[in-house]
Amino acid sequence: MDLQRRLVETVSGDVGFDAATRALFTMDASNYRQVPVAVVRPDTVDDVVAAVTAAREFDVPVVPRGGGTSLAGNATGGGLVLDLTRLDRMEIDPPTRTAYVEPGVVLDDLKAAAAPHGLTFGPDPSTHSRCTLGGMIGNNSCGSHSVAWGTTLDNVVSLDVLRYDGTRMTVGAGDLPPELATLVDENLAVLRRELGRFGRQVSGYPLHRLLPENGRDLAKALVGTEGTCVTVLGARVRLVPLPAEKVLLVLGFADDVAAADAVPAILPHGPLTVESMDERIVALRALRNPEPPPALPEGGAWLFVEVDGTEAARTIAAAVDVPHAVFTEASRQRELWRLREEGSGISTRMADGAEAWPGWEDTAVPPERLGAYLRDLRALLAEHDLRGIPYGHFGEGCVHIRIDFDLVHAAGVARFRAFLEAGADLVVRHGGTLSGEHGDGQVRAELLPRMYSPAVMRLFARFKAFWDPGNRMNPGMVVEPYRVDENLRFVPLMPTRTAFTYPHDDGDFGQAARRCVGVAKCRNHSGSVMCPSFQVTGEEKHSTRGRARLLYEMLAGEVITDGWRSTEVRDALDLCLSCKGCRSDCPVNVDMATYKAEFLHHHYRRRVRPASHYSMGWLPLWLRVASRMPALANRTMASPRLSKLLKRLGGIAPQRDLPSVAPEPFTTWLRGNPGTGGEPVVLWPDTFTNFFSPSVGVAAVKVLRAAGFDPVLPAKSVCCGLTWVSTGQLTVARGVMRRTLKVLAPHKDLPIVGLEPSCLSALTEDLPNLTGEKLNAFTLAGFLEAHAPQWTPPRVEREAITQVHCHQHATLGFTPEAKLMERAGVRNSRLPAGCCGLAGNFGFEREHYAVSQALAEQTLLPAIREAAPDTVVIADGFSCRTQVAQGSARRAVHLAEVLAEGL
Template sequence: MDLQRTLAQTVSGAVNFDAGTRALYTMDASNYRQVPLGVVRPDSVDDVIAAVTAAREHDVPVVPRGGGTSLAGNATGGGLVLDMTRLDRFTIDPVSRTARVEPGVVLDDLRAAAAAHGLTFGPDPSTHSRCTLGGMIGNNSCGSHSVAWGTTLDNVVELDVLTYDGARMTVGRDRELPADLRKLVDDNLAVLRTEFGRLGRQVSGYALHHLLPEHGRDLAKALVGTEGTCVTVLGATVRLVELPKERVLLVLGFADDIAAADTVPAILAHRPLTVESMDERIVALRAARNPEPPPALPDGGAWLFVEVDGTAAAHAIAAAIGAPHQVLTDQVAQRALWRLREEGSGISTRMADGSEAWPGWEDTAVPPARLGAYLRELRALLDRHGLRGLTYGHFGEGCIHIRIDFDLVTDEGRAVFRRFVEEGADLVARHGGSLSGEHGDGQVRAELLPRMYSPAAMTLFARFKAFWDQRDRMNPGMVVRPYRIDENLRFVPLSAVSTAFSYPHDDGDFEQAMRRCVGVAKCRNHSGSVMCPSFQVTGEERHSTRGRARLLYEMLAGDVITDGWRSTEVRDALDLCLSCKGCRSDCPVNVDMATYKAEFLHHHYKRRLRPASHYSMGWLPLWLRLAARLPRVANALLSGPVAPLLKRAGGIAPERALPSVARESFTRWLSRNPGSGRPVVLWPDTFTNHFTPAAGIAAVRVLRAAGFNPVLPKGSVCCGLTWVSTGQLSVARRVMRRSLRVLTPHLDAGTPIVGLEPSCLSALRTDVPELTGDTRTVSNTFTLAGFLRAYAPEWTPPAVSGAALAQVHCHQHATLGYTAETELLARAGVDLTSVPAGCCGLAGNFGFEREHYEVSQALAERALLPAVRAADEDTVVIADGFSCRTQVAQGSDRTAVHLAEVLAAALTEEGPR
């Protein structure tokens, strides 16, 4: 292709026209899908200029894009996508309180640097950990604190822009307007002064009133929110604001969201920093999908989160409103609630009954004084169309977020969608509001703009765009000459496939599971989240949970990725997935990429030769059973002269030391050392049994001290995890069913099962029921701490003095939770610190595989190993996962121990029972 050839010759950054890359960029976080012609990821401003020049020479549309988290479909297009995320340099001038930023700067990176000077960038959308300043400028993003600090538009000083025709200029306030734009203003003063700037969240259309003389003829502000339809932003100077001296969060409880909305005007009179809403149904959904309990809230069915500067202001508002409330000054507690609020857009995409809900009426805004009335009529409108929606949002600015259970798959459902948004647009207009209060018009609202604006105003939009882009090559189909709202919907027919897993949370439908990812991109996070480990190292979209979900979706769609389960694009993207399950809990919509990867590998390698590691480590339980018969011989082979040959044959990294097989397995030890008391099954996982029986022996001591008799299943058992993680699901299912047969007497008797290896216990909770259909192990399996909390709450653990550093296993974080462990260690007197969220990098077979060693080590060096090395010598390192303990041993001079070993070491014969 001529365009691709030109770009390859003139752009130093990445130029990709392959099916895999194009598939990654078909969607943003909206309901819309378009396949791009190609993707350029510029490394410099010169790259951007070269890319636009090439596009112009070949008459190809340009679609500038940041983090791709837009809800309006304005980050999708059929032309040349410019992914600006590599342009991430910025400087801060604390004296002038400004920052100079490139368009790919991630908001949180800017805010973290500004905080060192007591400053911040005011607009803070819920995607702050991954959204870019360029995307925020394109959409005029707002966030929670626009009540105090305004929208992105209000905080832009200057823009460095490039037109499609190649002109580059810097625009801002109090500069001479080009003659055509001055005439546009002077001929339409009445329209600009009456239809524009009516409310702070009037994001729909173009902000042309900023061209008025009383607003300084500010061309930069007029270009903010134009959604890439006029120019490409190359850089910006933005205003920074002073951080509050004492952030305090007041949480007010109300009967419902309408009652909450009615109080907003009274709260605004106290000049808060923000007024955000939360619905009880979102809290309930989060509680049902996450192993850790949600933060406590005051009584109510809906809440307002009111942030103020100082406790006095918080108590004054609480007294004035007279609602149930709590005042939070602790930053950790505040952050927990803000995380809950920020994840609302993802959580609300699935109703309590499992039905799907979508954007499409996502962020309308009305004057705050009209908010209660608007919500009442919106509820009535939903009822008339037989629709349901969960509301939350920026109530302090009258902006509502809502996900609605539109049926966007069938023709009838799409017709209902169109009728609803048309009537909804008329409702917003009657209340003096804006169709978009935050994310722009894009494909979902632009067609409706004539219901909000007069024909004269619509003509102004067309003239303004034509001034910059006469050929309509900049992000066409948005704002001016728009796509229809029911055009380019992403719900294309997908191939029907039979699957090994049951997908109970998606009605057994793999297609529905592939719709689960809505693109909010929390997985594009470089810190503070377990998911997605490989993205944290590579920064590549295809190594994010969202990227992999996109490729799987496109695999089923079949028009970009055409070879189905045999796809090399999907295989390569999944290759660096650690199967950590972090996305199962951290993703707001609970995408389960570990399961999807196992499913894909199962089909991809069906009746084909597999990678060597699938045989060496996938069948590890069998090899260890054989090795246990002659452990000394096995260890001589694993550590002797033939070890390099074994590693090479097994696809194992030569840098890895192979673990030693225990001279006596845990099951043999326990058989020789029976006890008495109330029976509890102690699950003999492969790793504890053959590698670290000391952890099992310690657990026996602890359980006996608590009055229980740990017993073994009466037969060989295995959770099947190693076969699952390598996609050998037919074998895994057979192994699981055999184990279930062995466990049946215990399950029928209601005897609890305690697991010591988090990954195996997680498999019993999730993989076993979802692969076999037998759910008996879901509620009857516990971690050691979880079991003691449930069955021996009165037991006093031994006193353990000193500090401990805990590495929480990813599977435990995702499916089990660590609250019971934290509580138990606190009761034992341990001063506990957890390693900052992140995978250890070993992740079972992943870190042992030759091609993954470097990524594995890079992950370990992000959080775990630095924390271990920095810990005092007398600080105990706790890691319940065998992989985590192995990574610590092979990457530092420290030894990590299981929680059971910490408690057992403190027990004496006369100790507490």
């Protein structure tokens, strides 16, 4: 009997030996890659026991894994990967201020469950929306609040664990097994001297927690062992009271070294957090996100200091005496913390496009040594001709930095090793630790002898041998480690000729796929725009990270071997809505909509495509024909028998109503209602406005004329090519775009106003990427802000809720719309970021209807049902308005229509 058969017989969860599943788990958020033998996703604790039993029977290593956000490579391995994210049971016990959690519980879910009791879990890594408690226990994660509440280790009460030999134990403080008691009693001096010197000393095993004065706490000694000793089945953790009044003080400094030098003056005042931010990260974020970054006090670096109460903020501000700002509103605080939390992703690409990588990601020194350490780190980077942007948990002396290592070529890898060795010696000279929160993994374990004496290294080996004498638990980490330059993720990739030009990736599709560094912000269930299908299915392959992994493995050719014809990649991309949410929400700006279009272009080259690619992919052409006989077209679509036939032939969901064609296209109306003067501006006649919603175009004309402009049309029909792009028909799309550019040539000096966000996004993003040409295009509000800032809009005085189109959120931004509505007296509430679920052709396709509706029911439709009858529903996207119309009794309108009503 082989391992696969045994697992299938004994595990009720998913057992994956297939190429797609194995490819999804080759990497975490580090520089390392290993192909697992198989992946098991247990549904129960009994499944975990059964999986480990099978692994032992066939002598296969076990690699426990949570959210896969480790930066040290300790969540990758060539054995049996246990994806424990489905084990998410938890119980809150308010009287004892504790909680029991299974390893798959996501930190934000625990915090949300504890909050009604006035409690929280103290440690909070920047990945709090997707990291699991099991992973936090494995790495001894810390986060920004460790200044006040310590590391994960400090907040673990007891652990339920499983050894590789099948033994289950509950461990905590108290008596030790005789072997471990002997280990401690014979080495009291060395344990006291070398371990536990300061809070962020995470490297190695925390054996000092076995000392008598520390309660001989076996649970705490197992925290941070990175899955090398046991598999955690559950944990009782400590909860702490929530602060009465969270206040965020932001202090401005000349640079990061000056900020570091100020930390010792802040700590005596009892801050909850002291986090740093660098101006270069803020600048990078501004380059890559359509929404402006939050305003900060004057400075080149900042400390974000969270305190309990405004009095504490004033006290610290007076003690430091630098430019500062105090933020008491929760929304403003969230905006600033979001900027800080995305630092690790943002800093993976330099301003000049150079790639930067983890590897020296979370060293830590005593806070009083931090400024001196940063000065020496600058010198070391310059010595090795490397660049990086330091930031991080300055209150605990912990520094995050992504460095522009060349990990592709042999010379660059040699420099990587040389820098790590010199860096390790530098940290030790400052009394610090190689790891301040992410564990040692593959990137630091080899360097531990530079930090610890041979005696301590022998103790680590003895401790592991007690739990795992055969070295089958996550081998290659901490004890008997891999080399730092072994198992690097940068393998040779399949050469490709692409349709898109990928200007931000040097024209290299492999480099584009390599953008994903695994921080997994896309594994978010909180209703963000990015990765709507993951929010429904919870499956890794439906996250941006999962799809990027599969594309990378397709190019690597080791696990996924059939290149562009890969069914594994096709199936993972099938539920991608091409919403472009990742284009802005992903900290490294992975653009999965573009990658999907590229893949479909190659996958279906000279092959028959899905029916929807012909029906909805060629929609502009069909609508042009239908507009010549709209009454006949509408009677046909309204006929139950003919409509059913059309849907079946076109791959359209039978539950969908087909939109009616307007009696008169918008272009016909405008040519019959010419302007009487004003500054000319091209009003883009997109397919949806022109043939489905001409009233939107009419409203926009009224608004533009009221603002002193004369909207004009291109001399001939034009199209942005969106529907061909979204279905991967890129040769046709490029031809359509080039024809459009020729038609627009006489208007090359005029700005373009677009009314449909998806079409406008295609003009500003896809058209340059396919043709190399750029257009000067705006949303209506964006145009008025730029070209008519003095214009006073009509007073509307309405309550409104707004569904922002995904493409507008991702590529255009919503700030001008928000400002315009405020000036018009529209009291607007923007719906929490989330996709409407229709997403152009996606929600109309037969096989996607259920996912489409599930997404609509997450945020959009419930909000509309709860809105007061006189609240106007604003949705500039035709897809969004269609989803509202077909899922509720309400009608959504375009912002242009709201403003025109005021006129």
